[in-house]
Amino acid sequence: MMNKLKYVLLIILVISISCKSKQTSKSVDKITIKESVKQPNIIVLLCDDLGYGDLGSFGHPIIKTENLDKLASSGIKLTNFYSAAPVCSPSRVGLLTGRSPNRAGVYDFIPGHKKSEDNRDLVHLQAHEETIPAMLKSVGYETCLVGKWHCSSQFNSDKQPQPNDFGFDHWMATHNNASPSHKNPKNFIRNGVAVGEMEGFSSQIVVTEAIDWLNKKDTDKPFFLEVAFHEPHESIASPEDLVQKYLPQSKNREQAEYFANVENMDIAVGRLIEYIEKNYGESTLIVFSSDNGPETLNRTPKSIHSYGSPGELKGMKLWTNEAGFRVPGIVKWIGKETYTGTFDKVVSALDFLPTFAELSGAKLPNRKLDGESFNSLLNTGDFDRTTPLxxxxxxxxxxxxxxxxxxxxxxxxxxxxxxxxxxxxxxxxxxxxxxxxxxxxxxxxxxxxxxxxxxxxxxxxxxxxxxxxxxxxxxxxxxxxxxxxxxxxxxx
Incomplete structure (x- = not known):
C-alpha cells in the first residue's frame, strides 16, 4: 500500500513538473513574441541642402510645410540638431555609421570617378564599415533605400561596394543629384539596373517607390526605410501650380521655384505619413533632417535657385559656422507615447545608429562610435551627451x-x-x-x-x-x- 502511494505521488510530481515546464515554455514564447512586437519600424527622412530656417515650424515666413510642421508639433522638435558634416557625402556616411566621416576617409563630397593626384577617385564607403541597415538586418529587419546614395565614387559598379553591400535589401537611388533635374529624372538605378526616365518629380517618385516596396512586403518583419530626398538641391525643378502659388510672394521666379520645391517635398512626406499611419500605425519611429545647410545663391553656375534660409544662424553649406551643419531635426514615434515638445540640447545624426540599436535590440558595432543613444529623450524628455561633437x-x-x-x-x-x-x-x-x-x-x-x-x-x-x-x-x-x-x- 505504501509503495503504491509513493508511486502515485511520484506520478503527480512528474505531471506537476511537466505542467510547469509547459507553462514556462509558453511564457518564454509570449516573451519572445512581445519582444518582437517591441521592435519599431524605423524611417529616416533626409533632405539635401535644406536650411535650418526652411520649414514653417523652424521660422520660414513663406514656405508652407504643413506635414512636417504637424510632425514637429506632435513629436519632438530638435532645435540643436547637427549633421555629421557641412556637405553631402561625409554627412551621409556619418549618419549611416554613427562615426565621424573622417574615420571612414570621406572628407568632402564624392565626385564621379576620375583619377586625381590626391586619390579622391578612390573615396568610397568601405566594405568593412558597419551601417544602420546591416545592423538592423542582423535582428530581423527588412531594409530599403530610395533617393540619393552619394557614398561612392564608382556608383553601380562592382569595383566598389554598393547600397546592397551595406544591408539594403532593396534600393532605387542615384549617385548624386537627380538628373537632368528633379523633373522626369533619368539616372535612377534600381537594384543594379538602370530604370531610365521616370515621369514626375523626384520627391514624389521616391515616396511612390517606398510605398510600393512596403506594399510588396510579404512578411511581418519590422522594416528600416531611408528616404533620401534630392530636394532642395540644385538642379531644381518644381510643379508649376506650386510655383505660381509662390510667385506673388517671391523676388523672382527662381525663388518661387525654390519655395515650391520645399513644399513639394513636404507633400511627398505627407503621402508617406498617411500611408504609414494607415498600415503601420502601431509602431513606427520617424526621424527627419537634412544632410547639411543651404547652398549659397550663385556660388556655382547651377545654384541659381538657391534661396535656402539659414534662419538666424551664421554661415551656409560648406561652413563650420552653425548654418553649415545645424539643421532641422524632428522625431516622431507613431503608435507610441513619448516625450513631445521642443528640445534644445545637442543631438546629432551620429546618434541614429546607437539609438536604433537600443530600440531594436541589435548589438553595437565593435568599433569607435561618435554617436550616443538618445533613447532617454524619447522616454523621459532628457538627453545629455557625454562626449563633445x-x-x-x-x-x-x-x-x-x-x-x-x-x-x-x-x-x-x-x-x-x-x-x-x-x-x-x-x-x-x-x-x-x-x-x-x-x-x-x-x-x-x-x-x-x-x-x-x-x-x-x-x-x-x-x-x-x-x-x-x-x-x-x-x-x-x-x-x-x-x-x-x-x-x-x-x-x-
Whole structure:
C-alpha cells in the first residue's frame, strides 16, 4: 500500500513538473513574441541642402510645410540638431555609421570617378564599415533605400561596394543629384539596373517607390526605410501650380521655384505619413533632417535657385559656422507615447545608429562610435551627451575649419603650418598626410550657443577659465580624430 502511494505521488510530481515546464515554455514564447512586437519600424527622412530656417515650424515666413510642421508639433522638435558634416557625402556616411566621416576617409563630397593626384577617385564607403541597415538586418529587419546614395565614387559598379553591400535589401537611388533635374529624372538605378526616365518629380517618385516596396512586403518583419530626398538641391525643378502659388510672394521666379520645391517635398512626406499611419500605425519611429545647410545663391553656375534660409544662424553649406551643419531635426514615434515638445540640447545624426540599436535590440558595432543613444529623450524628455561633437572639414569656406560643440559652448580653430593657414583640402592621402598632421590648431574663438546662436561674440578672452578648459579638450578631441582618420593610398 505504501509503495503504491509513493508511486502515485511520484506520478503527480512528474505531471506537476511537466505542467510547469509547459507553462514556462509558453511564457518564454509570449516573451519572445512581445519582444518582437517591441521592435519599431524605423524611417529616416533626409533632405539635401535644406536650411535650418526652411520649414514653417523652424521660422520660414513663406514656405508652407504643413506635414512636417504637424510632425514637429506632435513629436519632438530638435532645435540643436547637427549633421555629421557641412556637405553631402561625409554627412551621409556619418549618419549611416554613427562615426565621424573622417574615420571612414570621406572628407568632402564624392565626385564621379576620375583619377586625381590626391586619390579622391578612390573615396568610397568601405566594405568593412558597419551601417544602420546591416545592423538592423542582423535582428530581423527588412531594409530599403530610395533617393540619393552619394557614398561612392564608382556608383553601380562592382569595383566598389554598393547600397546592397551595406544591408539594403532593396534600393532605387542615384549617385548624386537627380538628373537632368528633379523633373522626369533619368539616372535612377534600381537594384543594379538602370530604370531610365521616370515621369514626375523626384520627391514624389521616391515616396511612390517606398510605398510600393512596403506594399510588396510579404512578411511581418519590422522594416528600416531611408528616404533620401534630392530636394532642395540644385538642379531644381518644381510643379508649376506650386510655383505660381509662390510667385506673388517671391523676388523672382527662381525663388518661387525654390519655395515650391520645399513644399513639394513636404507633400511627398505627407503621402508617406498617411500611408504609414494607415498600415503601420502601431509602431513606427520617424526621424527627419537634412544632410547639411543651404547652398549659397550663385556660388556655382547651377545654384541659381538657391534661396535656402539659414534662419538666424551664421554661415551656409560648406561652413563650420552653425548654418553649415545645424539643421532641422524632428522625431516622431507613431503608435507610441513619448516625450513631445521642443528640445534644445545637442543631438546629432551620429546618434541614429546607437539609438536604433537600443530600440531594436541589435548589438553595437565593435568599433569607435561618435554617436550616443538618445533613447532617454524619447522616454523621459532628457538627453545629455557625454562626449563633445567635433568636425574637421578641411575644405570649409570659412577660415576656422575645425569646430567642437560641448554643452552650451562651441569652440572653433584655424589650422596653421609655418604661420600660414592650411590650404583647402579635399582628401587626406599619403601625399599630404604628414603636412596635414603637422598643422597646429590656433586662432580660437569661443561662443556660448545658448545665448549667442548667431556666433557674434567671441568669449575666448572674457571667459578665460572656460576657454582654457574647452581648448584643452578641443585639442585632445582633434588629435584623437586626426589619429583615427583614414588615409587613402593608391595600391597600383
Amino acid at each position: 567635433i568636425w574637421a572639414f578641411y575644405d570649409a569656406l570659412n577660415e576656422r575649419r575645425v569646430a567642437m560643440r560641448m554643452g552650451d559652448w562651441k569652440i572653433m580653430g584655424r589650422l596653421e603650418v609655418d604661420d600660414k593657414t592650411l590650404p583647402n583640402i579635399h582628401n587626406l592621402y599619403d601625399g599630404n598626410e604628414a603636412f596635414v598632421k603637422s598643422a597646429k590648431l590656433t586662432d580660437f574663438q569661443l561662443f556660448n550657443m545658448k545665448e549667442d546662436q548667431k556666433e557674434l561674440q567671441d568669449l575666448s578672452l572674457k571667459e578665460l577659465e572656460v576657454f582654457n578648459e574647452i581648448k584643452k579638450e578641443f585639442e585632445i578631441q582633434y588629435k584623437e580624430l586626426l589619429d583615427g582618420s583614414h588615409v587613402w593610398v593608391r595600391e597600383n
